[in-house]
Amino acid sequence: MAGFPEDYEICASELINLWIVEGFFKHLDESKSSEEEGEDCLEDFVKRSLVLVANRKFDGKIKSFSLHDIVREFCIRQGAKEKEKNILLKTYTLSLVTDFVWSRRMVKMTTNIKKLGICYSKEKFDLDSRYRLNNLKYLCRLEKLKLEMNGDFSFRELLLEFELDMRGGFSLRGLNFPLQLRKLTLSGWRLSWSDMTTIGSLPSLQVLKLRNFACYGTHWETTEGEFRELRLLLIEQSNLRYWGTEASHFPRLERLILHQCDLNLIPSNIGDIPTLKLIEVDDMPRDLLASAKSIEEKRRNSGNDSFQVRVKRS
Template sequence: MPSEIENLVHLRYFALTTIGSVCNSQLFKLKSLQTLILSAWTKEYQLQLPCDVLDLPWLRHVRFDKGSSSFYLPDLVQKNLQTLSWFKVTGRDSRTTNFTKVPNLKELGIYIEGEVLPNNALDSLAELHQLEKLKVKTGRVERFNLPICFPSNLKQLTLSNTYLSWEDMDIIGKLPNLDLLKLKDFAFCGPEWTPKDGEFLQLRFFLIEHSDLECWNANANHFPVLERLILRYCLDLENLPNNFEEVYTLRLIELDNCCSSLVTSAMEIQQAQRGLGYEGLVVRDVTKIELPTNESSKERSEYAI
């Protein structure tokens, strides 16, 4: 990185993609910086970041690669920081997950790697009362535990490669404002899931991608306002839950690389709704076709997979 950049003391936005080193860069000189985006040119290369990179006083939005993410939270409380993705958590030191140092985060991406995490490693997430979007992805982790509770204001949650039990879903289902949930790459494992009554009351968008789920024991009461259901590579799931034709808010069921009986089950729900006078549901099997491009830009940005 050109050393002259460090002298641009009025710089507010800085984005850099490189295979060079930024570890020794004196980014702390950029006192006016509000947005920082650092990424490696190739996935094989991992940037080494300065340990004080999050201490800049006016930072609002920070984005790193998962492999190059920072695992040092600010030394002092940073009230301006709103976006942090990705932040690396390891099992070496639970003190690095004291999220009270960034109390006003609205969007957070956590990449977990390394040894077994303490049971309370992510419990301070509950102190992020402004947090609306959370992504959690694990790498080489022997065991991952959900925090005891999430911020009540959380609206969007994505879990990837976490290998949780479906029984842990009760913690997520109780979130009062959750309207988008994405479960990717065996976020939850096990052949059977039975949701509980009174959960997912605000969920509008639900994605399950790469799952060994076989039996989904749910009904319309468990997802009363669901609008979009996306199932990808759910090869063992043969039928959608009973009475899903009574989820009258459903607008889209999208299936990708799922068994034919699941497609048939979705078509039966569509026909049942039409018989009741509800014409809005679209069933889309995209296993061999491309998605249409006529969806609004607002929908594409809000529900980007």
């Protein structure tokens, strides 16, 4: 806590997120989340007169607080002793955390992180809000990123809402990813196909998983020079119907997985990708499965017996 300026009003959720990153909570009480353990810890500090409550939320939980001068001085002294053992700066993995705020301060304190998972609630989220996801681009060592959008809605409800109110969508415009990112999972997000250009331009991206997402328009046209290193592409629960692409647009693709999609046909030139080893599809719709089998037959006729079509039963 010594990292905060003197007389600074500290956001409780920001400090709790820092504690979670540092692994302070061991879930001794399995009925409580890490966030709830952090809230209990803060309340304990208040009872011990170590911190001063500045604001509380409508439900009575601490929203912000400040430190007693004596407590801050103690933290500074202890911080100096532990400077070389700073756990936060040595953190490499941060599992799925909820409603994480990526302030510049937080980015500076997690510079070594390589694997990151964040979950946001549909009800609270706004891309341009206090969550500051645009600052993710400063995580210069981040290789694996998972962004989840949770809410009480089905994929079809999400798609309908998306079509009715584009302005309220969770578009990726304005969100820049670290260039060294190798694995990206987006779950529950609303996209436009133009956003895929941002993703496709990531020079090191090898794995892309798109789950439960709705897109503006149903036609995806890829372009030359994108997805140069992509090995695995998964599209699950999507309104994608038409896919225009060339084998040269995915020159290193090895696995293509399509589940619960509205896609009519897999482009036949996907079969011309020399590195492709597997296509996995549902057994319905039949036209999609038939196009996958056609690619398989073409590969077998060319002498490539290692290629496989895997069928997932509905």
